[in-house]
Amino acid sequence: MTTAAFIGLGNMGYPMAGHLARAGFDVTVYNRSEDKARRWVEEYGGRQARTPALAARGAEFVFVCVGNDNDLHQVTVEDNGAVHGLSAESVLVDHTTASAAMAETLDAACREKGGRFMDAPVSGGQQGAENGQLSIMCGADEVTFERLAPVLDHYGKSVVHMGPVGQGQLTKMANQICVASVIEGVAEALSFARDAGLDAEKAMQVIGAGAGGSWQLVNRHRTMLADDYDHGFAVDWMRKDLDICLAEATRQGTSLPATALINEFYKEVQAMGGGRWDTSSLLRRLRRDKG
Amino acid sequence: MTTAAFIGLGNMGYPMAGHLARAGFDVTVYNRSEDKARRWVEEYGGRQARTPALAARGAEFVFVCVGNDNDLHQVTVEDNGAVHGLSAESVLVDHTTASAAMAETLDAACREKGGRFMDAPVSGGQQGAENGQLSIMCGADEVTFERLAPVLDHYGKSVVHMGPVGQGQLTKMANQICVASVIEGVAEALSFARDAGLDAEKAMQVIGAGAGGSWQLVNRHRTMLADDYDHGFAVDWMRKDLDICLAEATRQGTSLPATALINEFYKEVQAMGGGRWDTSSLLRRLRRDKG
Amino acid sequence: MTTAAFIGLGNMGYPMAGHLARAGFDVTVYNRSEDKARRWVEEYGGRQARTPALAARGAEFVFVCVGNDNDLHQVTVEDNGAVHGLSAESVLVDHTTASAAMAETLDAACREKGGRFMDAPVSGGQQGAENGQLSIMCGADEVTFERLAPVLDHYGKSVVHMGPVGQGQLTKMANQICVASVIEGVAEALSFARDAGLDAEKAMQVIGAGAGGSWQLVNRHRTMLADDYDHGFAVDWMRKDLDICLAEATRQGTSLPATALINEFYKEVQAMGGGRWDTSSLLRRLRRDKG
Amino acid sequence: MTTAAFIGLGNMGYPMAGHLARAGFDVTVYNRSEDKARRWVEEYGGRQARTPALAARGAEFVFVCVGNDNDLHQVTVEDNGAVHGLSAESVLVDHTTASAAMAETLDAACREKGGRFMDAPVSGGQQGAENGQLSIMCGADEVTFERLAPVLDHYGKSVVHMGPVGQGQLTKMANQICVASVIEGVAEALSFARDAGLDAEKAMQVIGAGAGGSWQLVNRHRTMLADDYDHGFAVDWMRKDLDICLAEATRQGTSLPATALINEFYKEVQAMGGGRWDTSSLLRRLRRDKG
Numbered sequence A, B, C, D: 001m002t003t004a005a006f007i008g009l010g011n012m013g014y015p016m017a018g019h020l021a022r023a024g025f026d027v028t029v030y031n032r033s034e035d036k037a038r039r040w041v042e043e044y045g046g047r048q049a050r051t052p053a054l055a056a057r058g059a060e061f062v063f064v065c066v067g068n069d070n071d072l073h074q075v076t077v078e079d080n081g082a083v084h085g086l087s088a089e090s091v092l093v094d095h096t097t098a099s100a101a102m103a104e105t106l107d108a109a110c111r112e113k114g115g116r117f118m119d120a121p122v123s124g125g126q127q128g129a130e131n132g133q134l135s136i137m138c139g140a141d142e143v144t145f146e147r148l149a150p151v152l153d154h155y156g157k158s159v160v161h162m163g164p165v166g167q168g169q170l171t172k173m174a175n176q177i178c179v180a181s182v183i184e185g186v187a188e189a190l191s192f193a194r195d196a197g198l199d200a201e202k203a204m205q206v207i208g209a210g211a212g213g214s215w216q217l218v219n220r221h222r223t224m225l226a227d228d229y230d231h232g233f234a235v236d237w238m239r240k241d242l243d244i245c246l247a248e249a250t251r252q253g254t255s256l257p258a259t260a261l262i263n264e265f266y267k268e269v270q271a272m273g274g275g276r277w278d279t280s281s282l283l284r285r286l287r288r289d290k291g
């Protein structure tokens, strides 16, 4: 029985760890708020550890899925962090959407212990995590990736090796850049359609079938038209991701004018109280003084 | 044999008129530069008229596909324009991407002659016109639309009745709003991927399969990465379309911040000499001082 | 006694016409809503005419100050417009902020009558009009300008010949481009100062004295901090002016990214009900979900 | 004789330290590249120290003026940093434009030694430093400010107490927000004026005297028109400052759309090779494919 640790049982981590348990892994979990870990163990069996380090001890694969760089730092390299429980030959896999710099830091920390690291941010949302249909973007050396790929297949529908450590995160950032502009475009089109007196639903059908089409348009226009944002990927997460993108772009000297602008619009959504709304709520910003 | 006139044999109009001829319509064509009309008649038969009015005379259906509002005004309501050749019971169908105000003007002019009008801008590009696979967004009364729908099926894969006159154009504008933001987003993502040292092609494969995916990403990233813009939908056309969008948005009081910004970036592409480049050349703007 | 006609007795035109009367001109006024004209005659003497054409008849100098291109068209070249009352040797001076294309149209119309035209948009606001302290940007041939300069001195503190017809308007547009960005910058700085817990008033004192200083910062930060926009230059006017700027920029192929973006923000202010608020109300947009 | 240390003899620090020496302070300097320190001692007397800590030892006032947060960290709290040379009753004054968080860190470090800290970023440029005409924005407790104010008067024309530690930096950021938008506005106006065929110099005279006027317009339009950017405040510094602004705004949840956009434009200027050009070079970006 392969041993695994899973640290961070939030919306994403909880079901991901569950898939491993169901696939027969011997899983030890850690979560900051203990009740979630307790609930998980009740549901899937396995064990609950008191610290990330204890969870990691003896595990071949150590998975992490927490909020941001800071959280990640705490549960890995700081006191009682998972890195301190790593053994040679174990691999730390990070599913958090975090910075590429953080990936490099963790890679160095793991190697110091004789272990390996892989950054493996995901896309596909909570639903993808639950259905085991995530898209996983991996940054690691070839050997580490080959070792992990069959494991990740338990919750990934597409597990791709992007390149060395960090490139998983960089791919995720490129993804978020695409998402931000697409949503703003769909939101502007819907706002325009509304003011112009169009049947917006029908217009989206037509547009979605052609060169203006996108995943967001097809999958989000209906909830956007219903002014329903109580689902999906939260604005607070998007803001974090775009801050990471823009910091990385600054490091590289890449100009991202639309992304930078839309990031500021997301701040306005946060000020509207929309930190937990789905990212498609950019439409609500555009419509707030309209109907 | 149903009689039709086709005015404007450009990249789009030429093959569209051809589909009608092949479907057995008796087509009279008019084109400002006569050689194109001559060439068309050689290829498809039918007749060439010396003015739009003469082409329209006696035709049940009169199609127009020219450049912009101005061009449209000239070939319809000005001297020798198609409207002057209309009879009661004939319908003028406009495939030009033009303003909704222009559609209303033409509707009034047609009704004065006892005829009918339909705005029917298309999307799908030159290739769609050639393959008869256009998406056609129609603005007309119910009866007129029903009369035209089977005719448009000769070159449309999707012919949709959006609502009364003008709503075809308004739908097309909503489409262009989506397109502009999507392309800028893909361009920024690609520029980021390049600077970050990613395998950009592989990154686009992954992103294209998920929530960041779009028609433009899937169909254009390869040519964008090859810095090849010698194809597709020209920046000059996009500029015209976005100017129409923004003027309409101003009329309605709709705020389109990303669209307005990207319109200014397209001006920069025009200044780079890119008026005829494909709209995906926003990437070239981002990369001009890079590699 | 020099004869003059003044058409359009709004916030600007009323006091401007008054300065001419006080300087001894024999002034005939026209205003669409007759009561304003009546009131003016009661205050300053002179005569009230029933149409712009009648006001212009026999006047050496015909001044116009109405809202926009459309209004201007109506009171000049359309039926009963001022141009129809022009004689050879009379000059039409337009103080409306309008397009350069409109200036050219009016110039042609005046020359047809043997008369002359000068575009002379102003800056300095209602207060400047009342105090006779306007800055006036003139587009005309040398001779016409020399003839008018001493007349305009009655309400101008700075009367400058910018070049041929149209260049007055183009200068005014360049001015509005500066104004829009300056105000957005001051608004962002104030919003930042507020959130950062600074003494915003003190910060503006310091900034205003250095390289971040501007007329808007010095003259508007206090009312902005007091959330008071019931004065000054209305957002509706600014929107009109920026639309003119952007249309002209499109004609010239000039990219104005910040201006285009801020124009969209002003649309949001209009949607907030702020059409009549002072242009500095961009701050209210930034603060609407804050305190 | 009052003892002072000055760390960082760059374009700003060199002349500032000079003013202190001329005013009779006993100054010990430190500069990373020793030749500058040597040159300074030759010019002004005083002593050169081998490390920041040694320079600080025994000094009542310790001034720092280096590049950014990182540099500041190195010369203060890291090994051999100035903080290690502080005694109770000495004050560390930081003239670097840095983050407010950094100011808080340094304040804590100084207090641990029994000393005091003041953040005191400046504006006025190299010329202001040379002429002793800087504007200095101070963050400190009342007593510390009162102690330092007469000292700073040796090179400041305006020395203002903004509030507690950090508020000097926050004021400087608000200043940079103003500057960025003003310059983009002036650049867009000049680009517009050029394309519209205006006498741009004359237009700026007129605009500069009214509601569109600003320090940047008055003091920079001539060099901008001459395409001369070999002077002034470098784009690289501006980029650093705007990154600080935007990070702080993110911390506070403040939306700065124009600032964020212009920051991206400055990245484009850097990519053009303009890292050392004056910030007014935003015009060169707008004109790069024009004349």
Ligand SMILES: NC(=O)C1=CN([C@@H]2O[C@H](COP(=O)(O)OP(=O)(O)OC[C@H]3O[C@@H](n4cnc5c(N)ncnc54)[C@H](OP(=O)(O)O)[C@@H]3O)[C@@H](O)[C@H]2O)C=CC1
Residues within 6 Å of the ligand: A007, A008, A009, A010, A011, A012, A013, A031, A032, A033, A034, A036, A065, A066, A067, A068, A070, A071, A072, A074, A075, A095, A096, A097, A098, A122, A123, A124, A125, A126, A232, A233, A234, A237
């Ligand atoms: N939700 C989504 O649709 C998607 C999310 N992501 C990314 O996945 C990551 C996780 O998202 P999600 O699961 O939705 O987030 P949740 O907020 O649901 O869960 C966050 C988890 O991290 C833990 N955590 C946070 N901070 C700390 C800390 N300082 N110390 C210890 N544990 C901590 C939380 O513990 P506790 O329970 O105690 O709060 C919780 O287990 C994020 O990086 C997100 O951007 C990626 C794709 C889609």
Ligand SMILES: NC(=O)C1=CN([C@@H]2O[C@H](COP(=O)(O)OP(=O)(O)OC[C@H]3O[C@@H](n4cnc5c(N)ncnc54)[C@H](OP(=O)(O)O)[C@@H]3O)[C@@H](O)[C@H]2O)C=CC1
Residues within 6 Å of the ligand: C007, C008, C009, C010, C011, C012, C013, C031, C032, C033, C034, C036, C065, C066, C067, C068, C070, C071, C072, C074, C075, C095, C096, C097, C098, C122, C123, C124, C125, C126, C232, C233, C234, C237
């Ligand atoms: N206000 C300001 O601070 C500044 C304004 N300007 C510009 O000056 C111009 C005038 O501004 P302002 O005086 O404030 O505007 P007001 O709205 O106060 O006045 C507009 C005037 O135009 C007349 N008018 C409008 N439309 C028509 C029409 N179709 N036919 C006949 N008359 C018409 C109005 O008549 P009626 O009384 O019947 O409505 C009124 O006399 C504008 O172009 C504005 O942009 C320039 C600088 C500063």
Ligand SMILES: NC(=O)C1=CN([C@@H]2O[C@H](COP(=O)(O)OP(=O)(O)OC[C@H]3O[C@@H](n4cnc5c(N)ncnc54)[C@H](OP(=O)(O)O)[C@@H]3O)[C@@H](O)[C@H]2O)C=CC1
Residues within 6 Å of the ligand: D007, D008, D009, D010, D011, D012, D013, D031, D032, D033, D034, D036, D065, D066, D067, D068, D070, D071, D072, D074, D075, D095, D096, D097, D098, D122, D123, D124, D125, D126, D232, D233, D234, D237
């Ligand atoms: N220049 C201007 O017009 C203005 C500048 N400022 C701000 O003032 C500060 C200084 O600017 P300026 O003097 O022009 O910059 P310079 O580049 O001319 O000088 C920088 C100084 O910092 C030193 N330095 C940089 N990094 C380190 C390090 N890691 N360790 C030790 N010393 C270091 C340099 O040493 P070395 O000589 O060895 O390189 C040099 O003395 C910046 O924060 C800037 O933003 C503010 C207003 C105007």
